[in-house]
Amino acid sequence: MLKRAMLALIALIIAIGGGAASVWYALHVQKGAGAITIGAWTAFPDIGTPAADPYTSARVSREGVLALGRAEGLAFVARHDSSGQPLLRECTYRIEGHLPIARFWTLYAANQSLDVLHTGKTRPAALQSYQVLREQDNSVRLTASARPAPGNWLLTEGKGAMYFVLTFYDTPIASSTGLSGIDLPRIVRSGCNA
Structure with a gap:
């Protein structure tokens, strides 16, 4: 009798622990149900719509973010x-x-909760489209580092x-047909502090 009770208890612990672990993973992973990936970038286009999958809806509730609808941005x-x-x-x-x-x-450096990095400096760890310098071909080149860099510099600090x-706000790529054939900037590591 005690053996059966112990086996039932172990089975319940495994089931509850495994279920909780799988939900935690699904809510914290940046890829998965409803995600699209373009290069290093991942988005959830249905995040602010009634068509959002349950995991995406739970992620929005957990993080407390104001999700953008398809007409608003991505x-x-x-x-x-x-x-x-x-x-x-x-x-x-x-x-x-x-x-x-x-x-x-807008582009910003974020912590794991997707909040803007606090750098302890007056310069925020964020850039936006009206303040960046563009290249001759209308592309952008930004440097994200703890040390100042010429041109467009995004401050990041810490370890x-x-x-x-x-x-992107008010963009045609937020529609279901706009996501095909777009390119997003590459992210290239150019060095690390020892």
Whole structure:
């Protein structure tokens, strides 16, 4: 009798623990149900619509974010550079390439909760489309690092993992047909502090 009760208890612990672990993973992973990936960037186009899958809806509830509807815009998140290496605050990155058409866009360095990195400086860890310098071919070249860089510089400080969040507002790519054939900037690691 005690043996059966113990086996039932072990089975319940495994079932509940495994279920909780799988839900935690589904809510914290940046790829999965409803996600689209373009290079190093991942987005959930249905996040602010009634068509959002249950995991995406739960992610929005857990993070407490104000999700953009399809007509409002689309946010892309990168947690790896273009070669697949995780993004680290102590490294320097070049974000370069063309951006899709949008009325306005923002780019910021984020922590694991997707909040803007607090750098302790007066300069925020964010850039937006009206303040960046563009190349001759209308592409952008940004440097994300703890040290100042010429041109477009995004301040990042500290140690550990980080994310880049690139949000496009009032853009045709937010429609279901607009996502095909777009390119997003590459994220290239150019060095790390020892």
